[in-house]
Amino acid sequence: MGVMSARRLAAHVWARHLRTQAVCAVKCGGGVSGFFPVNTGVRQGCVLAPSLFNACMDWVLGKVVDQSDCGASVGNTKITDLVFADDAVIFAESLEVLVMALEALHEEAKPLGLKVSWLKTKVQVFGDLLDEAVQSVHACGEDIEILESFTYLGSAVHNDGGSHQEVLRRIGIAHGVMDSLSGSIWRCRYLCRRTKIRIFKSLVIPVLLYGCETWTLNSDLKRQIDAFAACPGEAAPSPRRRPCPGLPFALVEQQLLRMARENLKKSELEENSQDSHWRKKQLGSRLLKEKPKDTPPPPPSPVTADDQFLRVAEAVTPLCDVPYFRQLKMKDQKCHKVLRELGKRLQPFDLPRERHATKLPCILEPTRPSVSVPPDPRLGAPRPSPELIAYRNKDEFGVHFGVDGNPKTVGFFVGRPQEKDMVCVPPTYLVNMREAHKDVARSFQTFIRQSPHAACHRFDTGGTWRNLVVRSSVTGQRMACVVLHPQQLGEEGVQGIMEDLRQYFFEGEGAECALDSLYLQACPHTRCTREQAPYRLVAGSEYITEQCLDLAFQISPDSFFQINTKGAEVLYNTIREVAEVSSSTTLLDICCGTGTVSLALAPHVRGTIGLDVTTAAVEDARHNATHNNILNTTFVAGKAEKVLPRLTAELSHCSEVVAVVNPARAGLHPDVIRTIRQCEAIQKLIYVSCKPEGFAMENFVKLGSTRLKSPKARHTVPFMPKYAVPVDLFPHTHHVELGAVERVRLEVQGGGDTMEDFSKLKARKRSLR
Known part of the structure; x- marks a missing residue:
């Protein structure tokens, strides 16, 4: 071709000549075939x-x-x-x-x-x-x-001239390649970070950029592509960014951009830290001892109409965009951190305890050895929740200014009250909430916006409407409780509001919510018990019924019940498994609430005794026992530190006593801890906490301490941690129920469990050193 062009032959002449009169030959095995046209x-x-x-x-x-x-x-x-x-x-x-x-x-x-x-x-x-x-x-x-759209060589061209859908499609295909390499490459401990990055660039990036010559890029698409390419800034590309269930695609795009910036910043920091690693070795300990300067994080931007649903999702369900198996891994790491902190806090007490390879004070395991089914090593220690979407059976909504300035917006608060930028965002796209709860909140918002009464944002500024509590059961029953501030309404004004609520939710527009029970509470304080402000039945039945472990539980407006019903079944089975109860076991249920633990374990034990300070909760527990025809249960109303000493003589005749404690997030009062330690009949204690790193940590330490200030508690035998089995009751959040932290009273071989024997055991341990 070059020779023909050099001789100034017209291209169409030699092209046509070669095209119509050319001959060819085939060369094979050192020989050449004859020429053919x-x-x-x-x-x-x-x-x-x-x-x-x-x-x-x-x-x-x-x-x-x-x-x-x-x-x-x-x-x-x-x-x-x-x-x-x-x-x-x-x-x-x-x-x-x-x-x-x-x-x-x-x-x-x-x-x-x-x-x-x-x-x-x-x-x-x-x-x-x-x-x-x-x-x-x-x-x-x-x-x-x-x-409208034409696909050429695997790349789609759209008639709008944009490449938004095509770029997102290529990102999704590239994510599929990453997922296929997750187990063999990204999570492999034998490959260094540099090797993983090379694999990422050679296998994933070509898939991402296939057909990119047909793309029409804008700044947003460039940021998304750059964000994906910045994934190897971590040891493994994580977290996997897939659309959040229940969120509109516009919010997913905003989430992708936000995570893109975070991953990019993190990758830059890690690259800088790796480049300067050799310098730190040469400079010695002077640089290592230098304290980093604490720079306060930048304040969050005000909530707008465009990002309000994303912001409330970040506040209520911060892990909704993280795959569930990674959520369990994160919660497993949290449990390890809590137990390590507990081990440090217990170390000064010189308690004899077993040594574990994990250096934890007790065994953290997903399944006890007695269970035949092996645990899944990918899930970590927490036992997973059977339900991940719409699992909450109770939600409480506030009333405040919305992003549009309407003071009667029902939802969740987002923002900072001290900066006066807090707003109320409706729960429209939250994945952990049932649609029935969202419908009731939406109808209640319509009702109060039609009402002449103002919203109560602050007690000193007046107003009536405060919040809304919605409950539902797995049987489909629904209950709502409207909380208002009485202000100067008087009894006649409260009765008028009750009648308006009844007509709206049972005869008017709100009838589509299909409420089975509607209550009203006129509460002049931040929170009121039923003794301070009784719950008034507006219409419907007095309670709804919840099904758990084939048992029926009566749920009142203020009844305590686990937020995740199916997860609660896993929790109660875990408690029974860890406690190793038998037909000779007496179960002591402290903070029993509506008696869920007592009634769930009653068929497997000799008998149960439930204690709770709330009289109404004890009444519900007794009703639940009668309704389920369970006869080996007893429920006592009163403070545990006063009731337990009266039961000591009775419990001393029992062959095996197992105590279960499931307090609120504030933990147990120190007097209750002291009373539990003084009750020598308790041989096993199972502490259930939804926030083990908070006040529960102090309870753990006091249960195992040998240096208590109280003279009576000082001469008691401490409890030592033995097993810890977390249960995930709150998917898409950072919370985890340390579902069964088992604490076993110390026993000395050949003797009892008195403080004198415990002192001898400590002295023997010191002599062996």
Whole structure:
């Protein structure tokens, strides 16, 4: 070709000559076949074939351009056609010019033996050049289909000129490649970070950028692509960013951009730290001892109408965009951190304890050895929740200003009260909430906006409407409780509001919520017990019924019940498993609430005794026992530190006593801890806490301490940690229920468990050192 061009032969002349009168030979095994003519088509294996065909196509399209005057102006440049192998694209600014160009192409290709494949030929219209009713174009006696999106070599071209959908599709395909390499590459401990980055660039990035030459990029798409490419800034590309269930796609895009910036910053920090690692070694300990300066994090931006649902999702369900198995891994690390802190706090007390390879004060395991089913090592220690979406059976909504300035917006608070930028955001897209709760909150918002009474944001500024509590059960029953500030309403005003609520939720627009029970509480304080402000039944039944472990539980407006009903079943089975109860066991349920633990374990033990300071909760527990025909349970109302001493003589005759404590987040009062330690009949103690790093940690330490200030508690035997089995009752959040932290009273071989024997055991341990 170069020789022919150098001799000034016209391209179309030698192209046509080589195209129509060429001969070829095949070289194989050192021999050459005879020459044969190439009449039509392009023979594979010919070195000149691609170049010759391109020259032929250029000549044909040049003739087409001359005859039809096709082309599209882009700025000061006119683009007439594009050619890739035997695929050609013709541009035209009108339908008539396009038809002329297609007919010219058909006529010019005939003499060269080329045929246009009308079945594969498509028309794509950009802009408003064609009526939507027109579905095809007629040219050369053929109907050519008009497409909105055309896929070429795996890359989609859309008629809007944008590449938003195509880029997101390529990112999704690249995520699939990353997921396939998750176990063998990203989580492999034997591959260094540099190797993982090379694998990422050689296997994942080409998949991401396939067909990128057809993309029309803007700043947002560039940030998303850069964010994906910044994934290897961590040891393994994490977290996997997939759309959050229940969130609209606009929020997912905002979440992708936010996570992109975070991952990019983190990758830059890690690169800088690796580059300066050798410098730190040479500079010695002077740099290592230098304290880093604490820089306060930048204040969050005010909540806007565009990001309000994303902000409330970040506050209520911060892990909704993290795959569930990674959530369990994070909570497993949290439990390890809590137990390590407990081990440090117990170390000064010189308690004899077993040594574990994990250096934890007790065994943290997903399943006890007595269970035949092996644990899944990918899930970590926490036992997973059976339900991940819409698992909450109780939600409490506040009333405040919304992003639109409406003071009667029902939802959750987002922002900082001290900065006066706190707003109330509806729970429209929260994944952990049931749709029935959202419907009730939406109807209540409509009701109070129609009401002449104002919202109560602060007690000193007046107002009536405060918050709304919605409960539901797995049987489908629903209960709502409206909390208001009585202000100057009086009894007549409260009765009028009750009648308005009844008409709206049972006869008016709110009847679609299908409430089974509606209550009202006129509470002048931040929170009121039923003794301070009784719950008034507006309409419906007095309670709803919840099903758990084939038992029916009566739920009142203030009854305590685990937020996750199916997760509670896992928790109660875990307690029974860890406690190793038998037909001779007496279960002592401290802080029993509505008696869920007592009634769940009653068929497996000799008998249960439930203690709770709330009289109403004890009444519900007794009703639940009677309703389920359980006869080996007893429930006592009163403070545990006063009731337990009266039961000591009774419990001393029991062969085995196991105590279960499930307090609120504030933990147990020190007097209750002292009373539990003084009760020598308790042999096992299972402490259930939804916030083990908080006040429960102080309870753990006092249970195992040998240096208590109280003279009575000082001469008691401490409890030592033995097992810890976390249960995840709160998917998509950072909370985890350290579902069964088992504490076993110390026993001395050949003797009892008195303080004197315990002192001898400590002295023997010191002598062995």
